[in-house]
Each structure stands twice: as C-alpha cells, then as structure tokens.
Amino acid sequence: MKKLIISIFISLTGIIAQTRFQGRVVDAAGNPIPDVNVLVAGTSYGTSSDKNGIFKLDYPLKSGDEISFSCIGFEAKTVKYNPSINFLTVRLQPKEYSSEAVVVTGTRNLKKLKDTPVRTELISEKEIKKCGYVSLKEVLMEQTGLAVINNHGSGIQIQGLDPDYTLILIDGEPAIGRTAGTIELSRFDVANLKQIEIVKGPSSSLYGSEALAGVVNLITSFPEVPEKIALYAQTGTHNSYQLNGDLYKSFGKFKGSLFLNTRGTEGFDLTPGSISKTAPEYDNILINPKLEYSFDESNSLKINVRYFNENQNNLAEITENDRTVILKDEDRLRDVNISLNYSGKLSNSYSHQSRLYASNYFTESKLNYQIGGEQYEYSRFDQYYYKAEYSGNLLIDQTNLTTFGTGYVKESINADRIDKEADDINSHFVFLQHEWIPSRFVDIVGGLRYDYHSKYSSRISPKISAAIKPYDFLKFNVSVGSGFKAPTLQQLYLNFTNPQVGYSVYGATNFLYYFNKLLEEGQIDRILINPENINKLNAENSWSLNFAVEYEHSENFWASLNLFRNNVRDLIDATPIAIKKNGQGLYTYFNLNKIYTQGIESEIRITLYDYIKMSAGYQYLDAVDEEVLEKVKAGEYFRLTESGRLKKITESDYGGLFNRSKHSGNIRLAYDNETYGVFAALTGILKGKYGYYDRNGNGILDDKSEYAAGYAVWNFALNKSINDHLALQLRIENLLDRKLSGQNMNLSGRIIYAGISINY
DSSP: OHHHHHHHHHHHHHHHHHHEEEEEEEOTTSOBOOSOEEEETTSSOEEEOOTTSEEEEESOOOTTOEEEEEOTTBOOEEEEOOTTOSEEEEEOOBOOOOSOOEEOTTTSSOEETTTOSSOOEEEEHHHHHHHTOOBHHHHHHTSTTEEEEESSSEEEEETTBOGGGEEEEETTEEOOOOBTTBOOGGGOBOTTEEEEEEEESOOHHHHOTTOSSEEEEEEEOOOSSSEEEEEEEEEEGGGEEEEEEEEEEEETTEEEEEEEEEEEEOOBOSOTTSSSOSBOEEEEEEEEEEEEEESSSSOEEEEEEEEEEEEEEEEEEEEETTEEEEEEEEEEEEEEEEEEEEEEEEETTEEEEEEEEEEEEEEEEEEEETTTOOEEEEEEEEEEEEEEEEEEEEEEETTEEEEEEEEEEEEEEEETTBOTTOOOEEEEEEEEEEEEEEETTEEEEEEEEEEEESSSOOEEEEEEEEEEEEETTEEEEEEEEEEEEOOOHHHHHBEEEOTTTOOEEEOTTTHHHHHHHHHHTTOEEEESSOGGGOOOOOOEEEEEEEEEEEEEETTTEEEEEEEEEEEEEEEEEEEEEEEETTSOEEEEEEEEEEEEEEEEEEEEEEEOSSSEEEEEEEEEEEEEEHHHHHHHHTTOOEEEOTTSOEEEOOTTTOOOSTTOBSEEEEEEEEEEETTTTEEEEEEEEEEOOEEOOOTTSSSSOOSGGGEEOOEEEEEEEEEEEOSSSEEEEEEEESTTOOEEOSTTOOEESOEEEEEEEEEO
16 A cells, blocks of 8 residues: 555656746847747647746646747747756747738738738838828829729728728727818828728728728838937929928837928919919928837837818909909818827737727818908818727637727717707727637638617627638638718708808708798798608618639739629718708708629739839729619609700610719839839829719719710839938829819829938
8 A cells, every 4th residue: 555655646746747847938148038928739728938038837748749939029939848858948039020011900900911811901101102102192092992082172982982981090090070071181191101001891890980981091100219310301393392300219118209290382273264273272280299108018008199280271252242352261270189008918818908089170261351351251160089998809729819899989069060059979889809710721800899879770880801821822802791881960960051052951950940940930932851751860881792812923923803892771961851932952861872882903013023013903893873773774864965855864874973983093113123222113093984063964974974084194203212311202293294173183284292301
C-alpha cells in the first residue's frame, strides 16, 4: 500500500510539473514584451505575458505540442514544448509591415483590404496627395460607380441612389447639415486624410439611418512618428488659393496634432447675362486639433475637434415696380464637431470603446439691398446632433469574433422654415455582428441593428456578407442587406410659403393644422386628396444585393466585376393635396414611390511597364420608378407632339429616373517613378447622356429633348519630389476647357493649380 501511494504521488507530481510551464518574452534587445498572446495550438487555451514579459501556462502539455506567440508590432513565433526546459525565453523580432491596406468601415474592425468580407473601396493618402485634389468633390468624381451631381449643392450618387441616401463619416462619426438632402462635398478638405473608404450598398446594420445607399468614411491621419511638420501652399485659376499646415508631436504618453487649412476663390460666371455668379466668391478655414493619451499599451483616450467656417458673397437681382433691383447675397456656414473616444482592453479576448460625439451645423443667408443696405430677406438653419455609444469586441477564438454596441442619439433643428413647435428627435439603437472564419478560404460576417425612433416606427436592419477566396489570386464577395433613411425634421415640420409664386409646403406632422387654418380662412379652392388619409411617415427602406469577383495576377494585373440591385420602398416625396385660391398648390410629404436601381461595375488596373500604369472603370446603370413603369405599361402616360396630338408613352420611350447616366466610366494613365520622385497622371471622366428636364410637363423622362448630352472631362496631375522634404505640384482640371452651365452640372472651363509642399 505504501508503494502504491508513493507511485500515485510521483505520477501526480509529474502531471503537475507538466501543467506548469512558464517563460519570458523579450524583444531583439532583450527587453520584456507585455501583452503577448500565448496560445496552445489546436486548442482555445491561452494566456498573455505580464508587464515583465512573464507568462504562465496551466495546461497538460505533451512533448512536441506547439505554442504560438503573437503581439502587435512583432513577427509571430511558434515553439515546440520540451518537458526538459522549465523556463523558456522567447525572443520576438520586430515586424516589418508591408504596404497592405487596412480598412475598418465595412465591419467596424480592422481588416486587410484584400481579406475583408464587406467589399470596400479605398483611396489612399498617397493618391490624394500626388493627384493634388482640393476637396472631396474632386476625389470622388474620378471613382468608378460614383457620380457627383448638383442638386442643392454637390452631392454623391452611389449606384444610382440620390445623395440623400449616402452617409458621410469623419473618423467614423456622421457629418450633418444636409441642404434639401445633399451634403455639400466641397465642405470637406482632404489634405489631412489618411484614406477614404467607400462601402457601396446598405450599411444600416452598423450605422443606422442615411446609410441606405452606402458609406463614405473620411479617416484623418495621426502619424506614428515622434514629430512632424508639413506645410503646403497652392494658387490657381479664379484667384483661388489654399494654405495648410500639419503639426504633430508626441511627448511621453501624449500624442497631439494640429491641422490648419484655409482656401478661397473669387468664383466664376458662365452666364454673362446674369449678374449672379455661377459659383460664388468664398473663403473658408478649417481647424482640426487632436490629442491622445495612452494610459498603457491597451487603454487610451482621444479627443478630436473639427471647426470649419466659410463665407460666401454673390449678387442677386429681383424685379420691383417694373425695375431691376440688385441685392447683396451674403452666406455663412459653420460646422463644429467634437468627439471623445475611450478605447480599452479588459483581456486578450475582450476590447471595448466608449464614444461621445457632438456636432453643430449652422448657416445663415442675408439678402440686403445693394443701395441703402436694408434687409430684403434673412434665413438661418441651426442643427444640433448628440450621440453616446458603447461597443465591444469579443474574440471567442481565432475563428469567431462578436461585435456589439448600443447608443443614444438626440437631434434638434432651429430654422426659419421649421415650426418652432417641432420636437427634438430621440433615437436608441442596438447592433450585433458576428464574424466567422471557418477556413482560410472563407470569411462570413452577419449582423443586424435595431433602431427605436421617436418620430416613426422602429426598424430592424439585417445584413450578411461573405468573402470566398479559393485561390490567392481569386476572390468572391457577396452581400445582402437592408437599409433605411429616417424622415427628416423638414419632412415632418416644414412651414414654407413661396412669397413670389404663392405655393405652400408643410411637413407631414403639422399639415392638418395649417390645412384647417387655410380652410377656415377660405383660401382653399379645391381638395385633391382627402387630408384625413395622410398617414404617419415611414422610414424609406431598401433591400440590396451586391456580388463581386476580383482577380489579381501578381502586382501587374487586377480586375473586378460587381453586379448590384437595390430595391427602395416608401420613398418620401412632396405631393399636392389641394389647390389654393391663388391657383397654387398646397403640398405635404407622403410615402409614395418604389424604385429600383441595378447594374454592373467593372474595373481594371494594369502595369504596362515598370513605372507606367493604366486603370479604367465602367458602370452600366438601370434606374426605374416602378410605379411610373406600371402606369406606362397600362397606357396612362401621354405627351403632346409638335402637331398638337397626344401620343401614348411606350415602355421603350420611358427613360427611367432623371439625372442618371446609363453609361459612365473613367480611365487613367499614370507614370510613377519613386526613384526620380516623379508622378504624372492623365484621368478622363466619362458620362453618358442623362435626363435633366421635364420639358413636356408630364412628370416623367420620355423625350429626346429632355436629355443632356454626354461629355468627357480630362484632368492632369504632376508631382515632382525635389528631395525628402520638398515637392512641387501641378494640377489641371478640365484640360480641354469644356464649359457647361445648368443641366445639373457646372463646368467652369480649364482650372490650373500650382503648389509646393514642405515636410519635416
């Protein structure tokens, strides 16, 4: 019995010895490395090193078991367990990062661009700087599948969906201040951007309202260097100028940066018969300080402030008492954003973020008589947006990652054309996403978001995406999801009567009040739609499918093809409800239309010679109002011919939605020789004919005279690095001097910019 007890004791001692394995992780210089992930291969068991680099594994290891060591900034390493070694020293080598791009917008987690399951398009800092872009408008105009259109400002159209349905983010936070649905792209400077990420297709499962068509995320730079100073100066046509400076400094646990930019122009005029300039004179300033404090390797606090102010000046003319009167048109825009972001790591498997964000967008417009200076008209728009959000990432194992979050949003608008009784909008949201990587060939991510809104019914927005990579050179992406756009405060509480013409537009919430008031005053001539049938506005919503294939043959050839379909329901539109005694309409907002957009996008990039590269992109787009199409098929639409007869509109006559080109594309030929510091690029933007004006008044696009002709615009960029600190730049937009006014596009002719940059 005594021998048996001794044998058992010896065996248990051996097992215990096997389960107690420890060691130390150091860098190439022998310094300890904290927070190294230590994992037993083939299991989910692991630990991490402490601040002294010490790790301990309590696991029944067997001789030859593999143990992996990984840490950000170092090359991963695998060692085999040897029972004869009681204390192991593991030395990790610094990781030499490749130029592989990393994106975050599609999944809210860092992913390599080539591996992300949510197809993302990226415009790098290198391209932005070498091409000498002035604002976001110029950048997006040269991208495949994106159309910049003029509709109450320059906005971005994705896959044929209007600018209203694209969410623009700055460092992951939403930009506000839509003018009739459009966020003006020229508001956004690009000189301090690290990259621009574009996700096409609905992204409401992560970002909520306004991400129905897609997301454009502007990610500002925050250099990982001890200090940096960059200066840039540019001058150009129309007395335009741009000056900016970017300062960066790290000191101890603090990192800080300050970006300053100012630009302006005297504007231009394409209509000599009018006193107003086509594009007004303006000057603006952007101030963007950022500060980060790192508590330790895993926990940090970031503060980001963005202040933008712009002043515009123009002239306008009106007719009073049969004479022309000149007015001074002065506009001011102010956009302020403040974000506070705490990022932390509670363990190797759980990280989290707490974010606070506040934004204010303010505009005012003054029309004063040029002679005498008395006020003719004044209007203002003042919008506030507040958001609090918490999100977390749970790494279940090496193949499963769960992301979740919750938050609260409050929004208010104070504007001359919005009822003062308009309540603030309050919304709560919860989102959940799970990523599963069953093999190195497949990456699947699915998620949904629940939004509770104080002004419309709740929404659930699901989405699932997958990347399948059977070979290193071949990748398939598929994405199916739902998006939505909430009714705006304008659509709910607008109170506007045109003083010259006399028509009135009221929001869906306050319409009955004003309708009954006009009825009592005897101002209603006839009723077109029973006001009692006006329902509460629903959110506009969509279902979308994107299927893409990418092929890459080394670095010399890359091609992609993307098929897409968007079905949008409950589009909100202003509809006449009654006719007033003055003969003008009385309008309010309804959920009416259902549309679809579908098409093909293709891109190709080829390296012709060592330094010469060519790229081209093409989009075919079919954009249709389904209700109009059904009525056309039923023979309910007509147009008046030149002979005065009514002609029934056929399906082949119907041209779809206005302001969309069926065929569009781009082409670029570039020379990029980093050895000699020379970059040159010639880029063509091609746009086919598009409908722009309902000339015959039947409300649809159906006649050749209602189309604007297609056009091509060519841009040229040249960048020459003199040395590591100095570079010269030349950019020529509209090289062939094409001029175009109206037709939802303004081309001012050739514009030349010349600049110089200094970096230390």
